[in-house]
Amino acid sequence: MKATDISDPEYFHKVVDCQYACPAHTPVPEYIRLIGQRRYSDAYMVNWESNVFPGVLGRTCDRPCEPACRRGRIEEQPVAICRLKRVAADHKDDANVASRMPVIPTQKNGRKIALVGAGPASLTVARDLMPLGYTIDLYDENAKGGGFMRSQIPAFRLPEEILDEEVNYVTDMGVSTIYNHYVDSMNGLLAKDYDAVFVGTGAPRGRDLQIPGRDQAKANIHIGIDWLESVAFEHTDRIGKKVVIIGGGNTAMDCCRTAMRIGGEQVTVTVRSTYEAMKASPWEKEDTLGEGIPILPNHSPREFIVDDGKLVAMTFDVVESSYDEHGKRTIRETGDIITIECTDVIIAIGQDNAFPWIEKDAGIEFGEWDMPVVNKQTFQTTNEKVFIGGDAAFGPENIITAVAHGHQAAISIDLYLSGKSVSQQRPPAGINLASTKMGIHEWAYDSEVIEDERQQSTHVPVEKALQDRKIESELGFDIETAFTEAERCLNCDIQTVFIEAKCIECDGCTDICPTNCITFTANDEEASLRQKLSAPALNLTQDLYISQDLPTGRIMVKDEDLCLHCGLCAERCPTSAWDMQKYLYTVTKAGDRPAPLLVEQSGSGDKQSDKAA
Amino acid sequence: MSFYKPTFRHPESPKNKLGLTTRAYEGPISTLCAGCGHDSISAAIVQAVWDLGIAPHRVAKLSGIGCSSKSPSYFLSKASGFNSVHGRMPAVMTGANVANGELHYIGISGDGDTASIGMGQFAHVIRRNLNMMYLVENNGCYGLTKGQDSATADEGSKSKKGAINPFEAIDLVALSLDLGATFVARSFSGDKEQLIPLIKAAISHKGFALIDVISPCVTFNNHQGSTKSYDYTREHAQAASVVDFVPTMQEITLEQVKGSTREVELHNGDSVQLRKLSDDYDPTDRKVAVNAVMNQKAEGKLLTGLIYINPEADDFHQMLNVSDKPLNQHDQQTLCPGASALQEINQGFR
Numbered sequence: 013m014k015a016t017d018i019s020d021p022e023y024f025h026k027v028v029d030c031q032y033a034c035p036a037h038t039p040v041p042e043y044i045r046l047i048g049q050r051r052y053s054d055a056y057m058v059n060w061e062s063n064v065f066p067g068v069l070g071r072t073c074d075r076p077c078e079p080a081c082r083r084g085r086i087e088e089q090p091v092a093i094c095r096l097k098r099v100a101a102d103h104k105d106d107a108n109v110a111s112r113m114p115v116i117p118t119q120k121n122g123r124k125i126a127l128v129g130a131g132p133a134s135l136t137v138a139r140d141l142m143p144l145g146y147t148i149d150l151y152d153e154n155a156k157g158g159g160f161m162r163s164q165i166p167a168f169r170l171p172e173e174i175l176d177e178e179v180n181y182v183t184d185m186g187v188s189t190i191y192n193h194y195v196d197s198m199n200g201l202l203a204k205d206y207d208a209v210f211v212g213t214g215a216p217r218g219r220d221l222q223i224p225g226r227d228q229a230k231a232n233i234h235i236g237i238d239w240l241e242s243v244a245f246e247h248t249d250r251i252g253k254k255v256v257i258i259g260g261g262n263t264a265m266d267c268c269r270t271a272m273r274i275g276g277e278q279v280t281v282t283v284r285s286t287y288e289a290m291k292a293s294p295w296e297k298e299d300t301l302g303e304g305i306p307i308l309p310n311h312s313p314r315e316f317i318v319d320d321g322k323l324v325a326m327t328f329d330v331v332e333s334s335y336d337e338h339g340k341r342t343i344r345e346t347g348d349i350i351t352i353e354c355t356d357v358i359i360a361i362g363q364d365n366a367f368p369w370i371e372k373d374a375g376i377e378f379g380e381w382d383m384p385v386v387n388k389q390t391f392q393t394t395n396e397k398v399f400i401g402g403d404a405a406f407g408p409e410n411i412i413t414a415v416a417h418g419h420q421a422a423i424s425i426d427l428y429l430s431g432k433s434v435s436q437q438r439p440p441a442g443i444n445l446a447s448t449k450m451g452i453h454e455w456a457y458d459s460e461v462i463e464d465e466r467q468q469s470t471h472v473p474v475e476k477a478l479q480d481r482k483i484e485s486e487l488g489f490d491i492e493t494a495f496t497e498a499e500r501c502l503n504c505d506i507q508t509v510f511i512e513a514k515c516i517e518c519d520g521c522t523d524i525c526p527t528n529c530i531t532f533t534a535n536d537e538e539a540s541l542r543q544k545l546s547a548p549a550l551n552l553t554q555d556l557y558i559s560q561d562l563p564t565g566r567i568m569v570k571d572e573d574l575c576l577h578c579g580l581c582a583e584r585c586p587t588s589a590w591d592m593q594k595y596l597y598t599v600t601k602a603g604d605r606p607a608p609l610l611v612e613q614s615g616s617g618d619k620q621s622d623k624a625a
Numbered sequence: 626m627s628f629y630k631p632t633f634r635h636p637e638s639p640k641n642k643l644g645l646t647t648r649a650y651e652g653p654i655s656t657l658c659a660g661c662g663h664d665s666i667s668a669a670i671v672q673a674v675w676d677l678g679i680a681p682h683r684v685a686k687l688s689g690i691g692c693s694s695k696s697p698s699y700f701l702s703k704a705s706g707f708n709s710v711h712g713r714m715p716a717v718m719t720g721a722n723v724a725n726g727e728l729h730y731i732g733i734s735g736d737g738d739t740a741s742i743g744m745g746q747f748a749h750v751i752r753r754n755l756n757m758m759y760l761v762e763n764n765g766c767y768g769l770t771k772g773q774d775s776a777t778a779d780e781g782s783k784s785k786k787g788a789i790n791p792f793e794a795i796d797l798v799a800l801s802l803d804l805g806a807t808f809v810a811r812s813f814s815g816d817k818e819q820l821i822p823l824i825k826a827a828i829s830h831k832g833f834a835l836i837d838v839i840s841p842c843v844t845f846n847n848h849q850g851s852t853k854s855y856d857y858t859r860e861h862a863q864a865a866s867v868v869d870f871v872p873t874m875q876e877i878t879l880e881q882v883k884g885s886t887r888e889v890e891l892h893n894g895d896s897v898q899l900r901k902l903s904d905d906y907d908p909t910d911r912k913v914a915v916n917a918v919m920n921q922k923a924e925g926k927l928l929t930g931l932i933y934i935n936p937e938a939d940d941f942h943q944m945l946n947v948s949d950k951p952l953n954q955h956d957q958q959t960l961c962p963g964a965s966a967l968q969e970i971n972q973g974f975r
Contacts, residue, residue, distance in 0.1 A: 586660025
């Protein structure tokens with residue numbers, strides 16, 4: 013194998029599994045360390061720079077980082093990254109954070125941008141472009157910003173004040189908000205004096221289920237996302253006693269738990285798939301079951317039963333899922349039919365994009381499934397003035413993906429309006445690799461690997477939580493629990509950097525490594541090399557770190573898979589051929605400058621931690 | 626500084642025939658200097674004993690005094706251990722061995738502990754062919770007292786401070802051959818591929834097995850001019866043979882019989898496969914072994930590998946006809962048969 017080029021920014025980025033998996037590439041270990049140091053405001057700002065909505069995401073993120081977490085490969089449970097993010101938001105010093113908001117130039121740059129839809133994607137574009145002097149109009153049909161974070165995520169999961177605070181951080185930068193205004197014509201918008209338009213209108217159309225009885229029972233059949241929005245905006249405040257939810261995603265989980273809070277007594281979730289194959293996040297399923305709501309898998313909707321013009325029950329075909337060797341699923345009816353009595357049904361089986369307001373002659377090409385053609389890197393449409401991001405671009409994803417789109421779209425808009433190429437002149441990521449050595453066997457991070465298991469956050473007692481849909485059901489971590497959980501982080505951003513010229517091949521590192529990551533051996537092809545290491549390197553998604561040839565003709569091979577980043581190799585090394593170096597990777601924001609590399613440099617310190625000290 | 630090694634291990638760590646991973650054979654984190662050859666040797670012992678499938682508590686590790694003699698703390702935590710007086714490990718080892726012949730005995734010593742203060746005991750334990758592995762962690766200096774030349778420092782080698790050693794070195798391999806050792810090997814801490822099979826063979830050998838392991842002192846003896854440094858040893862080591870240890874039940878694969886090989890069967894049915902690097906070398910012939918050591922030395926080379934083996938010789942137990950059953954398993958009556966039995970013995974000498 014060829015020696016690894018560690019100057020390639022992506023090599024070490026990939027080692028930081030959580031950050032690599034995050035669509036917005038939030039530097040997770042960096043903020044977890046700050047939480048461990050009780051620097052909550054600093055931790056919040058690291059997040060805010062990267063993902064704009066730490067308080068919201070700390071409660072509602074889909075957590076692509078957690079399945080990627082290295083800790084989950086050496087023991088059962090990953091670090092509770094999402095809940096730690098919430099800790100930063102819950103315990104930050106608001107005045108300190110407010111004082112660190114970007115300065116908005118009073119002298120504008122003369123460019124004006126329209127953002128359609130005030131969801132996470134548009135708000136991110138505004139957050140990135142306002143400090144550069146752009147003038148921004150933000151349109152939304154509702155009375156407040158937030159998009160589906162407000163309309164579809166129930167208040168018991170995301171309290172309104174948390175959302176308001178983080179939406180306001182952006183709009184308070186001087187964004188001109190045009191709320192209660194539905195944009196009904198793209199051509200109309202383009203005719204105004206905007207230099208660019210960003211569309212972040214989400215995926216607003218909930219799918220329907222056309223089975224017998226649908227029309228006759230329509231008064232008691234609700235589309236999940238519309239119904240949640242109606243509850244959120246208090247147009248709906250009750251539901252019948254027996255509610256059936258159809259669907260197995262997070263929207264279905266939000267619907268059933270909301271129904272329990274506004275009149276539902278027997279609420280049942282039915283899913284066509286197996287329990288395991290449900291799309292909902294595992295923790296959402298657990299919270300649902302925890303509130304006493306049954307989830308019935310293998311139920312395929314058959315018919316709405318209407319009696320005397322009123323919905324009385326639903327029938328389901330019981331099905332079986334089987335998978336072939338390629339993992340392709342086949343669903344087969346068993347012949348059994350089950351009837352469930354109900355007064356209301358909520359259909360939560362997915363959602364689609366809809367752009368009825370974009371005229372066909374607006375210069376925006378539409379492709380498959382009537383979706384606009386959007387460049388995956390630049391988010392530009394075939395009308396070079398129009399950019400689309402978030403769920404509106406490629407279909408429903410999640411908040412953190414919308415934020416990532418927003419950052420990239422903001423870069424594109426800024427390049428476009430500066431007369432630069434949106435594809436060729438994109439700024440590179442900001443990287444910094446610096447030794448953490450403080451002395452002999454002293455590192456600037458807490459290298460000891462602790463063995464605590466994943467901490468559980470506490471919940472409001474179910475009886476109390478069900479009384480009011482606005483009571484937040486989960487309480488998050490207290491400070492002590494947060495510290496314990498933060499210490500579980502393996503500091504995967506502290507990289508093991510190997511310097512060939514210093515190595516005397518004494519084997520000290522190989523002998524001490526707890527997880528047999530390091531081997532000195534003859535070079536070979538990757539496949540056979542993976543077999544002959546101290547422990548076989550079977551996880552092909554994880555790279556092998558290959559050194560140049562050493563004096564004995566061997567090479568050093570490090571399997572990155574299970575490295576605990578404990579620093580013992582570097583401590584055992586008599587010549588400092590191993591060094592523990594902190595790698596900070598920051599996605600560049602609009603304005604051709606990387607996000608601040610070190611939070612320590614950007615703020616005036618944390619008042620809370622000052623007090624603690 | 627970390628004095629603690631995380632307990633997490635590779636989930637796919639292989640298991641030996643007892644179902645144990647190497648973790649069961651490890652010890653606490655070493656406090657020797659980072660890069661010390663002794664730590665590599667400890668790791669090799671862990672690997673070898675694990676490979677052999679010996680239960681860790683069936684091993685007794687004994688040592689004298691010195692950096693080397695500290696190292697048994699850092700492997701096989703579950704084994705019995707005795708850190709004896711300087712140079713007196715062989716005497717304590719003999720007592721332990723006589724009392725319980727069923728354990729596997731590992732003696733760890735250093736060049737000072739063996740070639741200086743312990744020289745007398747070393748010579749006599751060889752004569753007695755005590756069933757043990759005697760491993761010398763040989764770094765040619767007194768690392769614990771700031772690196773003075775030891776008795777194994779080569780004539781003409783330079784100390785860290787620049788002084789040239791005027792004295793002839795004691796060659797433990799040549800000496801043991803002369804004293805009649807039944808297993809004599811030399812290796813290098815930086816070459817585990819050679820060292821691990823040698824340790825396995827030495828533990829399986831019935832009788833006294835010496836392994837003289839060049840183990841560089843990174844702090845005091847790893848500089849230009851030293852003849853016990855990592856670089857010097859790598860440049861001057863000359864393997865007598867490549868050793869593969871083959872357990873009883875394992876079939877010899879084609880790979881292993883390829884080339885000029887010779888199989889030496891051990892008393893327990895295990896065998897040592899020697900891939901010879903020169904045709905005229907016979908490791909069961911003591912005269913050949915002595916010559917080879919001398920010839921290589923004359924050429925400025927260091928002969929390594931399994932240099933001599935005699936699997937047939939009687940060990941100390943057989944010579945003295947000592948009880949096979951460990952003393953702790955005999956009942957009181959057998960161990961203390963009383964005055965009449967003593968009288969009977971005394972009578973036999975009259």
